[in-house]
Amino acid sequence: MLSSYTPIGKNLIQFESIGSTNDYATELLSKSNPTDGTVITASFQTTGHGQFDRKWESKQGENLLLSLILYPHFMPTDQQFTLSMVTVLSIIDYLKDKNITAKVKWPNDIYVENNKIAGILIKNSIVGSKINSSIIGIGLNINQKKFESNVHSTSMSLETGSNFDVTKCLSDFCLFFEQIYNDQKSGSKMDLYATFEPLIYGLNEKITLQKNQSETDMIIKGIDGYGRLKLVDNQNQASYLTHGEGTIIYKTAK
Ligand code: BT5
Numbered sequence: 402m403l404s405s406y407t408p409i410g411k412n413l414i415q416f417e418s419i420g421s422t423n424d425y426a427t428e429l430l431s432k433s434n435p436t437d438g439t440v441i442t443a444s445f446q447t448t449g450h451g452q453f454d455r456k457w458e459s460k461q462g463e464n465l466l467l468s469l470i471l472y473p474h475f476m477p478t479d480q481q482f483t484l485s486m487v488t489v490l491s492i493i494d495y496l497k498d499k500n501i502t503a504k505v506k507w508p509n510d511i512y513v514e515n516n517k518i519a520g521i522l523i524k525n526s527i528v529g530s531k532i533n534s535s536i537i538g539i540g541l542n543i544n545q546k547k548f549e550s551n552v553h554s555t556s557m558s559l560e561t562g563s564n565f566d567v568t569k570c571l572s573d574f575c576l577f578f579e580q581i582y583n584d585q586k587s588g589s590k591m592d593l594y595a596t597f598e599p600l601i602y603g604l605n606e607k608i609t610l611q612k613n614q615s616e617t618d619m620i621i622k623g624i625d626g627y628g629r630l631k632l633v634d635n636q637n638q639a640s641y642l643t644h645g646e647g648t649i650i651y652k653t654a655k
Pocket residue numbers: 420421422423424446448449450451452453455456457458459465466467468510517518519520521522538539540542548550551552553554555
């Protein structure tokens with residue numbers, strides 16, 4: 402059976418200021434059934450956050466802050482990483498369209514050289530062996546030029562020297578996401594893994610893995626079918642890292 406097409410952002414909920422678009426999406430999902438592909442966006446977030454409640458900074462009206470609600474019932478839970486890949490690839494493709502070359506710092510931070518340009522926060526609700534609903538939070542730096550964050554940051558404006566219309570950026574980005582997502586939904590044979598792998602920040606480079614109080618030099622070799630990071634040590638022994646299992650120290654990072 403062919404799944405129905407999901408338009409992204411056709412149902413658009415916009416705020417001037419809100420706590421967090423992700424928190425709003427969570428609340429909305431808990432008490433209603435928002436349309437598949439609903440996008441919640443805000444000009445400003447008072448409590449915008451990343452993982453582990455880390456702060457997401459964004460000056461009023463300067464950047465893209467959005468949360469997207471999906472019902473990816475077609476996706477088995479062991480393929481959850483597909484959603485990360487769809488999101489990462491749509492951001493990277495969108496940036497490429499603006500002549501910005503970006504990479505993905507595994508699993509889902511978007512970097513231009515050594516500077517973070519976008520962050521992704523995905524929350525899935527699992528029922529049985531299927532993903533019942535998903536909230537995909539995206540913060541993409543567009544016009545902001547100065548950042549307080551301890552992480553080296555950049556924006557589309559810093560990369561290109563131009564200013565962008567944030568509303569247009571939102572509608573354009575939604576189209577990129579819509580295409581890749583629906584392609585997967587309709588059972589595309591497009592190999593997301595093969596597209597994703599060459600875009601990994603630090604691919605084929607030496608890194609130090611900090612895990613269980615020890616440090617090991619490894620080389621990043623790609624990802625496996627579950628989205629785990631494939632690493633090899635100096636004996637060419639492969640191991641697979643699940644997100645949150647260890648810390649990677651990149652040699653190239655500033
Ligand atoms: C992320 O978390 O990178 C995911 C961020 C998701 C933000 C979106 S905005 C819309 C939606 N609503 C929300 O409340 N959240 C989502 P994480 O990997 O934990 O990275 C957070 C870290 O990135 C912070 O601790 C800072 O070091 C750094 N950071 C904060 N703001 C940044 C920015 N604008 N640009 C680059 N890095 C930033």
